[in-house]
Amino acid sequence: MATTLARIMNPDMTKTSKTSSHTLQDVGEAIGARERFIVASHARPDGDAVGSQMAMALALEALGKQVTVVSADPPPEVCRALPGVDTIVIGPTVAGEWDAAIVMECGELARTELTGLDGTFAINIDHHLGNTLYGDVNYFDESAAACGELVHDIIGALGVPLTAQIARHLYVAILTDTGSFHHGAISARTFDICSRLTAAGADPAALAHQMFDQYGVGRLKVLGAVLTDMRLVGNDGVAVLAYDDALLTRSGATLDDLEGLVNLPLASRTVQAVVLFKTAAGEPIRVSLRSKGDVDVRAVAGTFGGGGHRNAAGCTLESSAPDACDALVTRVVAAVNAGAATAGDGDRSMGT
Numbered sequence: 001m002a003t004t005l006a007r008i009m010n011p012d013m014t015k016t017s018k019t020s021s022h023t024l025q026d027v028g029e030a031i032g033a034r035e036r037f038i039v040a041s042h043a044r045p046d047g048d049a050v051g052s053q054m055a056m057a058l059a060l061e062a063l064g065k066q067v068t069v070v071s072a073d074p075p076p077e078v079c080r081a082l083p084g085v086d087t088i089v090i091g092p093t094v095a096g097e098w099d100a101a102i103v104m105e106c107g108e109l110a111r112t113e114l115t116g117l118d119g120t121f122a123i124n125i126d127h128h129l130g131n132t133l134y135g136d137v138n139y140f141d142e143s144a145a146a147c148g149e150l151v152h153d154i155i156g157a158l159g160v161p162l163t164a165q166i167a168r169h170l171y172v173a174i175l176t177d178t179g180s181f182h183h184g185a186i187s188a189r190t191f192d193i194c195s196r197l198t199a200a201g202a203d204p205a206a207l208a209h210q211m212f213d214q215y216g217v218g219r220l221k222v223l224g225a226v227l228t229d230m231r232l233v234g235n236d237g238v239a240v241l242a243y244d245d246a247l248l249t250r251s252g253a254t255l256d257d258l259e260g261l262v263n264l265p266l267a268s269r270t271v272q273a274v275v276l277f278k279t280a281a282g283e284p285i286r287v288s289l290r291s292k293g294d295v296d297v298r299a300v301a302g303t304f305g306g307g308g309h310r311n312a313a314g315c316t317l318e319s320s321a322p323d324a325c326d327a328l329v330t331r332v333v334a335a336v337n338a339g340a341a342t343a344g345d346g347d348r349s350m351g352t
Helices: 002-010 024-032 047-062 145-160 164-177 188-200 204-213 217-228 245-251 263-268 295-303 323-342
Strands: 036-040 066-071 098-102 120-126 137-140 229-232 236-244 274-277 285-291 310-316
Touching: 002 047, 002 295, 024 120, 024 145, 036 047, 047 066, 047 098, 047 145, 047 164, 047 285, 047 310, 120 145, 145 164, 145 188, 164 188, 164 204, 217 236, 217 245, 217 263, 236 245, 236 263, 236 323, 245 295, 263 285, 285 295, 295 310, 295 323, 310 323
Parallel strands: 036 066, 036 098, 098 120, 120 137, 236 274
Antiparallel strands: 229 236, 274 285, 285 310
């Protein structure tokens, strides 16, 4: 269903991911055949989730489709000033009748933490290794630096022009998911897309300021407290951080104020990986993992039922099993040692 212009701008309309059997044309045909859409992403959304959802919604609306963007949880505070974000329907249940659900950034449908999607025709768009290809249509590419890159390609395949609003949302998606262009999945294509987005009206400096420079003083207090208690193990190669609800309360901070915390210890030349434990009374322990270069934290997360990317992953531990925390840290130390054996020190110092 792509227009001639779309084929010129995206000549490889038969492009597939490394593990998906569906092409951009398949996605376009699935969208063209339907009128009413839910656009969803994972619970506790980040900038890539929100930006990708909003850009897709705007593109669908440009085609005359009926669209509702949904999320189990509110968007990050820094994203709430972006155009249209205030229209996202927040809550655990999806109501109404829909022809299709476009699901972003979810390795499996359960990651949305939404009820009411089962049985709905699903278009699965993701770049995380380990995606179960649960959709009726799957457009999955683990080489993409952000889901926003894939949405950019889909919008082009649909023949929808890059408006300034779409460009801003996609730029935020890429900016945030690459850690301000730090992560290893970044490619020449990433910057080519960002160049197009800038030409279409995205202001890189203004959007970076909005995403990273609009926190309250509670952020400074909670970051200081967590970093003060940081533990270094494995010859200072692994930084271990933790926080709980009580620390947030004492600091006058919110969960949004912790955005990017897990990346901070990587500024040290000795630290090759970071483990961040997030604890709350009566809830499982959520774990975020980050690393540099050849240190594969996705494999560690997978051992504990999680997933993600080589240098950015996560998992959940049962709060009743504290020994699992020590076991996880031990595996991260082993991953750092394995990475050191794979690459020289000069290579390892590069990356996130």
